[in-house]
Amino acid sequence: MSSTFTVGDLIDRLTAVGPDTPVCLAINPSFPFRHGIAEVIVVNDALGRPTVYVTEDGDQQGPVPPEVTVAAGWHEPTEAPRRPHTGIAAQ
Incomplete structure (x- = not known):
């Protein structure tokens, strides 16, 4: 595979999903x-x-889901730390 992502690469990936995605x-x-x-x-x-060139519209739409960052190789898979139950009931 080329180190440059091509139009063909993009078309191949996009044709795997519906056109309204x-x-x-x-x-x-x-x-x-x-x-x-x-x-x-x-x-x-x-x-x-x-x-x-694919340009962005200037609208930051929130964080990227963790599964995307893991699949892209940007982050390692992680889990939220478990919180111990204190046994204290809300009053």
Whole structure:
């Protein structure tokens, strides 16, 4: 597999889900947040080769779910610590 993610790679992954499925960007492995997509823009580099840019819409939509960060290799799987029961009832 190429180290560059291509349009073909993206098409292959997207055709595995329904066409009405929402698409978001997961950005920043250190502080992962979900962002909406604004535009897909194609420009040519100095050698005339096209590159596709997926732009975000500026709308930070909340944290990326843990299963996404784990699947992306950004974080290790973790579980919330267990809290001991104190036996104190609310009054």
